[in-house]
Amino acid sequence: MTEKxxxxxxxxxxAALSMAVVAGLPARAAAQSDEALRHRIExxxxxxxxxxxxxxQLETLKQELAKTRQQETAAARQASTDxxxxxxxxxxxxxxxxxxxxxxxGENDSFGAGGISPIFLxxxxxxxxxxxxxxxxxxxxxxxxxxxxFSNINLLATDWLTLTAGKFLSPIxxxxxxxxxxxxxxxxxxxxxxxxxxxxxxLSEVGAMLRGAFPVGSTxxxxxxxxxxxxxxxxxxxxxxxxxxxxxxxxxxxxFGGRIGWRPxxxxxxxxxxxxxxxxxxxxxxxxxxxxxxDVEDIDAAFTKGNWDIRGEYIRSHLDxxxxxxxxxxxxxxxxxxxxxxxxxxxxxxxxxxxxxxxLGNFEPVVRYSQFDASGLADFTGNEEKRLSVxxxxxxxPSLVAKIAYENKDFxxxxxxxxxxxxMAFGF
Amino acid sequence: xxxxxxxMKQTRAPLVFALAVAIAATxxxxxxxxxxxxxxxxxxxxxxxxxxxxxxxxxxxxxCHNYRDPxxxxxxxxxxxxxxxxxxxxxxxxxxxxxxxxLKASN
Numbered sequence: 001m002t003e004k005x006x007x008x009x010x011x012x013x014x015a016a017l018s019m020a021v022v023a024g025l026p027a028r029a030a031a032q033s034d035e036a037l038r039h040r041i042e043x044x045x046x047x048x049x050x051x052x053x054x055x056x057q058l059e060t061l062k063q064e065l066a067k068t069r070q071q072e073t074a075a076a077r078q079a080s081t082d083x084x085x086x087x088x089x090x091x092x093x094x095x096x097x098x099x100x101x102x103x104x105x106g107e108n109d110s111f112g113a114g115g116i117s118p119i120f121l122x123x124x125x126x127x128x129x130x131x132x133x134x135x136x137x138x139x140x141x142x143x144x145x146x147x148x149x150f151s152n153i154n155l156l157a158t159d160w161l162t163l164t165a166g167k168f169l170s171p172i173x174x175x176x177x178x179x180x181x182x183x184x185x186x187x188x189x190x191x192x193x194x195x196x197x198x199x200x201x202x203l204s205e206v207g208a209m210l211r212g213a214f215p216v217g218s219t220x221x222x223x224x225x226x227x228x229x230x231x232x233x234x235x236x237x238x239x240x241x242x243x244x245x246x247x248x249x250x251x252x253x254x255x256f257g258g259r260i261g262w263r264p265x266x267x268x269x270x271x272x273x274x275x276x277x278x279x280x281x282x283x284x285x286x287x288x289x290x291x292x293x294x295d296v297e298d299i300d301a302a303f304t305k306g307n308w309d310i311r312g313e314y315i316r317s318h319l320d321x322x323x324x325x326x327x328x329x330x331x332x333x334x335x336x337x338x339x340x341x342x343x344x345x346x347x348x349x350x351x352x353x354x355x356x357x358x359x360l361g362n363f364e365p366v367v368r369y370s371q372f373d374a375s376g377l378a379d380f381t382g383n384e385e386k387r388l389s390v391x392x393x394x395x396x397x398p399s400l401v402a403k404i405a406y407e408n409k410d411f412x413x414x415x416x417x418x419x420x421x422x423x424m425a426f427g428f
Numbered sequence: 429x430x431x432x433x434x435x436m437k438q439t440r441a442p443l444v445f446a447l448a449v450a451i452a453a454t455x456x457x458x459x460x461x462x463x464x465x466x467x468x469x470x471x472x473x474x475x476x477x478x479x480x481x482x483x484x485x486x487x488x489x490x491x492c493h494n495y496r497d498p499x500x501x502x503x504x505x506x507x508x509x510x511x512x513x514x515x516x517x518x519x520x521x522x523x524x525x526x527x528x529x530x531l532k533a534s535n
Contacts, residue, residue, distance in 0.1 A: 398495060399494065
C-alpha cells in the first residue's frame with residue numbers, strides 16, 4: 001500500500017513538470033524566432049550591401065566597356081580611313097659608304113663620305129605616281145653636293161601605257177636605268193665609259209616619255225619613247241658630251257629616242273635603244289658656232305637564272321664634225337667626226353647554289369670586263385680604258401651588301417692604275 | 429625655201445610626239461577610269477590572283493636586284509613601291525597588280 005502514495009507523487013511531479021514545460025514553450029519559441037529573424041535581417045543587409053557594391057562595380061565596368069567600345073570604334077574608323085586613303089607615299093632610296101686604295105699618281109687612299117640618295121614615291125590610287133630622287137654626297141673639299149637625279153610624274157593610263165613627264169632616268173640601255181644604285185650594282189664602281197663625264201652613257205633626260213610593257217604569248221615586250229631637251233657638249237672637250245638632263249634647251253632641237261625590250265623567257269631579256277639629237281658648239285672666247293647631229297645606239301642583254309647573273313651592254317655614240325670651242329677660253333674651231341664606244345660584260349654567281357652553309361651561301365663573286373674607246377678629236381680619247389674588275393660581295397640581307405673589289409685600269413694615254421675598293425651599300 | 433622646210437621639220441617633231449601621245453591614249457584598250465575601277469584596292473584578291481602574283485614575283489623581281497622579303501613593307505608601302513617598279517621595270521599593269529596581291533598576302 002505504500003507504493004500508491006509514491007506513484008501519486010511521481011505522477012504529480014510529472015504533471016507539474018509538464019505544465020511548467022507547456023507553460024514555458026511559447027516564450028522560448030518567441031525568443032528563438034526573434035534571434036533567427038535578426039540573423040536573417042543582418043544577413044539580408046549584408047547581401048544588400050554586397051549587391052550595392054556589385055551594382056557599383058557593374059556600373060564601373062559598364063562605363064569602362066563603353067569607353068573601350070568608343071576607342072575600338074575610333075580605331076576601326078581610323079583603320080578604315082587608312083585603308084581607303086587615296087594618296088600614299090613611301091621613302092625609298094639607298095646609302096653608300098666606301099674606301100678606295102689606289103696607286104694612281106697624285107691620288108691618296110681615301111674613305112668616301114657616306115652618300116645617300118633618298119627617293120620620294122607618292123601615288124594617287126593606281127592612277128598617278130610621282131617619283132623624285134635626290135643625291136647627297138660630300139666632296140673632297142668638304143662641301144656637300146646635292147643633285148636631283150630624277151623627278152617626274154607618271155600617269156598610269158592603261159595596263160600597258162604610262163605617260164611620264166619631268167626629269168627621268170634615260171631609258172637608253174639597261175645599266176643606268178636599272179642597275180646603277182649601289183645596292184643593286186654588284187661592283188663598287190660603274191663600268192668604264194658608263195659615267196657622267198668622259199663617257200658616253202646617257203644618264204637622264206628632261207622631257208616627256210611614253211613607256212610600258214605588254215605580253216605577247218608567253219613573252220613580254222617593253223618599250224619607251226621620249227622627247228627631251230637633249231645633251232650638250234661639256235665645257236672642256238676631254239669630258240665629251242654631257243647627257244644628264246638639262247632644265248632647258250640651248251638649241252631648240254629636241255632629242256628623240258627610245259628603247260624596245262623583249263623577254264622571251266622570264267630569265268632572259270634583250271633590248272635595243274637609241275637617241276638622235278643635235279648638239280650646239282661651245283662659244284668659248286666668242287665667235288660663230290655650229291650644230292651637229294649626235295646619235296647614240298645601245299644594245300643590252302641579261303641572263304638571270306637561279307644564282308647566275310650574267311649581263312652586258314654596248315653603247316656607241318657619234319658626233320658629226322662641229323664648229324665649237326674646245327674649252328671656255330678658246331675660239332671655235334672645226335672638230336672632226338668623233339665616235340665613242342663603251343661596253344661591259346659581267347658574270348656573278350651566288351654561292352647559295354652550291355652550298356647549304358648560310359654564311360658561305362651569302363657570298364657572291366663577280367667578274368666584269370669593260371672598255372671605253374673614242375676616236376676623232378684627240379681630246380676625246382683621253383679616257384680610253386680597258387678595265388678588269390674582280391670582286392666579292394657578302395649579302396647580309398637582300399638589300400644590304402658589303403663589297404670588296406680589285407680593278408686593273410689599263411689606260412691608252414696615261415699610266416695604268418690598280419685600285420682596291422671596299423663598299424657598304426644599303427637599299428631601303 | 430630649204431631653210432623654211434628645215435624650220436618646219438624642227439617644229440613638226442614635237443607635234444608628232446604629241447600626236448603619238450594622243451593616239452596612244454585614244455587606242456588604249458582600258459580607259460583610265462575603267463582601270464581605276466579594276467585596280468581598286470578595296471577588293472580582296474582571289475587565291476588564284478595571289479598564286480599568279482607569286483609566279484610573277486619570282487619571274488620579274490629578281491631580274492635586276494635580289495628578291496625583297498614581302499614582310500619588309502606594309503600593304504600601303506607595297507602599293508607605292510610596286511607602282512614605281514611598274515613604271516621603271518617596266519611591268520604590265522595586270523602583272524603589277526598580281527605582284528601586289530602576292531606581297532600583301534605574304535607580309
